[in-house]
Amino acid sequence: MTKGAPSHPDRRKGHGHGHQDSADPSRGLITSIAATAFVIGFRYALADTNPPSGDPPASPSPSNGAEAILPGFDRFPRAVTVTRADSIYRIECGNLPDHGMMVGIRNWQQQVPTPQPYTGANAWQLPVSPVLAETSLSCRNAFYRGAIAIAANGVPIFNPMKAPNEDVYLLGELDQWGGHADRSDDYHYHVAPLHLQELVGIDRPIAYALDGYPIHGETETDGSPVGPLDLWNGHFDAENRYHYHGTRTYPYINGGFRGVVGVSGDEVSPQPRTRPFRRAGTPLREVVITEFSATGDHDYRLDYTVRGAPNRLEYVVGAHEVTMTFTGPTNTPRTETHRR
Numbered sequence: 001m002t003k004g005a006p007s008h009p010d011r012r013k014g015h016g017h018g019h020q021d022s023a024d025p026s027r028g029l030i031t032s033i034a035a036t037a038f039v040i041g042f043r044y045a046l047a048d049t050n051p052p053s054g055d056p057p058a059s060p061s062p063s064n065g066a067e068a069i070l071p072g073f074d075r076f077p078r079a080v081t082v083t084r085a086d087s088i089y090r091i092e093c094g095n096l097p098d099h100g101m102m103v104g105i106r107n108w109q110q111q112v113p114t115p116q117p118y119t120g121a122n123a124w125q126l127p128v129s130p131v132l133a134e135t136s137l138s139c140r141n142a143f144y145r146g147a148i149a150i151a152a153n154g155v156p157i158f159n160p161m162k163a164p165n166e167d168v169y170l171l172g173e174l175d176q177w178g179g180h181a182d183r184s185d186d187y188h189y190h191v192a193p194l195h196l197q198e199l200v201g202i203d204r205p206i207a208y209a210l211d212g213y214p215i216h217g218e219t220e221t222d223g224s225p226v227g228p229l230d231l232w233n234g235h236f237d238a239e240n241r242y243h244y245h246g247t248r249t250y251p252y253i254n255g256g257f258r259g260v261v262g263v264s265g266d267e268v269s270p271q272p273r274t275r276p277f278r279r280a281g282t283p284l285r286e287v288v289i290t291e292f293s294a295t296g297d298h299d300y301r302l303d304y305t306v307r308g309a310p311n312r313l314e315y316v317v318g319a320h321e322v323t324m325t326f327t328g329p330t331n332t333p334r335t336e337t338h339r340r
């Protein structure tokens with residue numbers, strides 16, 4: 001993100017949810033977290049923050065197995081590598097995003113962000129040439145497992161609904177960037193990362209649905225207002241190319257798939273697996289995550305309150321091991337090590 005710039009979209013419009021209200025008071029905090037992240041040398045995206053240029057999106061590389069360019073991902077060259085293999089783009093990523101995380105969550109499963117190895121055989125896949133499906137698939141009552149899209153910065157995007165009528169955003173489970181750490185301590189979004197628009201430029205997608213169609217932000221690529229959208233948040237442009245848009249209300253991202261996707265069980269297939277270090281946590285009530293910071297290359301600190309009482313979780317994460325130290329107002333610090 002651009003230093004000092006607002007680091008998330010102003011999502012106050014039209015909603016009444018707690019974490020949006022915390023946006024303004026915490027803005028300074030967010031900036032300080034971001035600054036910390038930069039100081040300790042996140043390997044992600046300093047160079048990824050080039051101001052948007054007016055360049056047209058680059059054409060996909062025709063070469064097989066070579067690095068390819070997909071507009072949007074090209075703005076995050078340190079975080080995301082795209083290669084083409086026959087009719088598939090392989091998207092390798094898995095490091096944590098360079099923006100703040102976790103702040104604003106008030107319904108927390110006691111999970112924390114850790115890097116995930118979405119590389120090699122475990123990379124994401126997108127079709128080079130998306131194909132419209134004869135029958136569209138809705139995400140409203142399906143695809144509760146796994147991702148349904150991937151953001152330009154390499155962060156997966158999961159279904160905004162985690163079960164029938166359970167909107168993760170409305171439940172307060174998301175941070176100010178629309179993400180959280182879920183059951184595998186994997187960080188992902190559940191709504192459109194509209195905050196990426198200023199980083200990728202207005203002419204580039206902020207994400208891609210796993211059917212391969214791009215997801216644009218709140219305007220068309222020339223800055224004009226978005227026209228009527230179908231049930232899946234998509235429509236065709238003047239050249240009859242289908243694309244989705246991110247919105248601030250349901251479905252937020254692609255509400256389904258107009259394009260062909262493979263399906264296995266309740267998820268798009270194939271898609272990468274997360275690699276958990278430990279069992280999933282249990283929901284913590286009356287919690288507010290107040291600060292998340294990187295204190296070293298692999299060291300993080302999460303501050304939160306439980307019924308108003310301050311708590312802290314510090315953790316160090318490596319490729320195979322995470323060590324977590326919990327400090328509460330009354331207990332002596334408790335340290336756990338988990339291996340994957």
Ligand SMILES: [Zn+2]
Pocket residue numbers: 158180181182188190
């Ligand atoms: Zn989730």
Ligand SMILES: [Zn+2]
Pocket residue numbers: 216219220226227235237243244245
């Ligand atoms: Zn459009």
